[in-house]
Amino acid sequence: MKVIVRYGIYPLVLAIGISFHYLLFENHFELQFAIYLPVIVGAVMIVCLERKYPHREEWWADKQEIVQDGLFMALIQGVFPKLLTVSVVWILLQVFYGHRLNVEGWWPTHWPVPLQMLLMMVVADGFRYWLHRWAHEWDPLWRFHAVHHSPHKLYWLNVGRFHPIDKGLQVFLDTFPFLLVGVGEEVLGLYVVCYAINGFFQHCNIDLRFGMLNYVISGPELHRWHHSMITQESNHNYGNNLIIWDLVFGTWYLPKGRNVQELGLLNRKYPSGFLEQIRAPFSPNADKHRVSL
Numbered sequence: 001m002k003v004i005v006r007y008g009i010y011p012l013v014l015a016i017g018i019s020f021h022y023l024l025f026e027n028h029f030e031l032q033f034a035i036y037l038p039v040i041v042g043a044v045m046i047v048c049l050e051r052k053y054p055h056r057e058e059w060w061a062d063k064q065e066i067v068q069d070g071l072f073m074a075l076i077q078g079v080f081p082k083l084l085t086v087s088v089v090w091i092l093l094q095v096f097y098g099h100r101l102n103v104e105g106w107w108p109t110h111w112p113v114p115l116q117m118l119l120m121m122v123v124a125d126g127f128r129y130w131l132h133r134w135a136h137e138w139d140p141l142w143r144f145h146a147v148h149h150s151p152h153k154l155y156w157l158n159v160g161r162f163h164p165i166d167k168g169l170q171v172f173l174d175t176f177p178f179l180l181v182g183v184g185e186e187v188l189g190l191y192v193v194c195y196a197i198n199g200f201f202q203h204c205n206i207d208l209r210f211g212m213l214n215y216v217i218s219g220p221e222l223h224r225w226h227h228s229m230i231t232q233e234s235n236h237n238y239g240n241n242l243i244i245w246d247l248v249f250g251t252w253y254l255p256k257g258r259n260v261q262e263l264g265l266l267n268r269k270y271p272s273g274f275l276e277q278i279r280a281p282f283s284p285n286a287d288k289h290r291v292s293l
């Protein structure tokens with residue numbers, strides 16, 4: 001695989017996704033359409049690249065895994081956050097009806113959209129960093145987050161595998177605060193496109209390189225260590241889109257000259273089906289024990 005392809009794939013696919021989103025948005029297509037079409041195009045490109053330039057062929061997913069991960073993607077990443085948002089907005093309306101919430105000046109709406117999006121990403125990633133870190137260090141939260149760490153291989157669709165409780169907490173931190181302070185739909189749209197394509201890359205099975213971007217973006221080279229079966233390795237690289245908070249708080253990790261070994265949970269019998277994983281956090285000792293060096 002040529003060096004230029006290895007380093008160029010991520011910026012190129014992200015640039016295509018963002019440009020396509022802008023094209024649709026500027027031409028007054030419906031916002032959901034202007035978000036999801038570029039994300040789907042990004043996903044298709046990543047699927048093709050995984051087949052052409054795999055990081056590890058043994059990480060290619062089988063049919064059953066694709067079906068299960070597809071269920072998580074559709075229900076937990078697609079339907080669930082929307083239902084949650086509608087419910088929370090409805091509850092807030094009941095509570096605050098008649099009380100004007102003055103959010104004027106809380107968000108720099110006069111800034112250019114890309115700068116607003118970057119600000120949102122830095123702040124949202126700060127919230128998500130601590131949620132993710134507590135999910136690894138505090139057992140009650142780990143029970144739910146363990147679902148995301150259950151696969152023994154990484155490929156793009158793994159990004160959707162979250163327990164709804166875990167996903168709900170994420171939405172409370174990376175979506176609601178920004179809706180409340182009045183972030184515009186053009187900023188949210190751009191954020192979702194970058195968030196989704198970056199998430200696919202973070203979990204992808206493409207033999208690519210990030211180089212110096214490993215000090216800015218939370219990409220696959222870093223995130224594979226986050227999925228290591230060894231706790232001392234996986235308790236690093238918590239960044240969602242950016243890796244800057246790991247650098248600030250000392251959890252950035254990228255060993256030189258070796259690859260990550262086994263991925264997943266110590267309990268190799270942890271269930272893998274959709275419904276079994278929804279139930280797993282409520283059963284005792286589903287994954288209480290994690291392996292140490």
Ligand SMILES: [Zn+2]
Nearest residue numbers: 132136145226
């Ligand atoms: Zn994690």
